[in-house]
Amino acid sequence: QVQLKESGPGLMQPSETLSLTCTVSGFSLTSNGVGWVRQPLGKGLVWMGTIWAGGSTNYNSAVQSRLSISRDTSKSQVFLKMNSLQPEDTGTYYCARHISGDLFDYWGQGVMVTVSS
């Protein structure tokens, strides 16, 4: 079955670079896109960016200058890197399968990231 699982550090310092990994199973990264969605504590969901089946990427303009999404199809992994972290980047980061029609049909369990000195 389709599964996604995020991994990465839970605590970061301001100005550091966040690196998260999303490991997927049950589908191919060359057939479906994978997006990253952030949820600040107790708040709503914000789409950050997506890497599509063909390898192209789209980013939310709010974080575009700081964000990079890449993948290793041989390992079924998608990577998020975001630099210049600030406390407002604190939240739960989800990876989700991003299907045609801009829908997110399967989500990972999420990883909580806290940015604090």
Place this chain on the structure above:
Amino acid sequence: DIQMTQSPASLSASLGETVTIECLASEDIYSNLAWYQQKPGKSPQLLIYYANSLNDGVPSRFSGSGSGTQYSLKINSLQSEDVSIYFCQQNYDSPPTFGGGTKLELK
């Protein structure tokens, strides 16, 4: 970006009751509206897409409706397992944007 506004922000209802959650888009999204359910401590799950199409496995007590800028999610005969936060999302224009969520609790 298209702004999505949900109401109410929180809602308390009794078992067996019918509840309705509203979602207002800042412009016409031509029924490109999805609803997600996020149970406590869990990740979101796709409930409804294109305003009124139920995702596989979603109970028939859930329904969606609306057009233009106004949409709603209706839950008939509320069950205890429906306690969740519900989010709407527009998928008409990029970037996809979500509403702020509606927290549904049992009275």
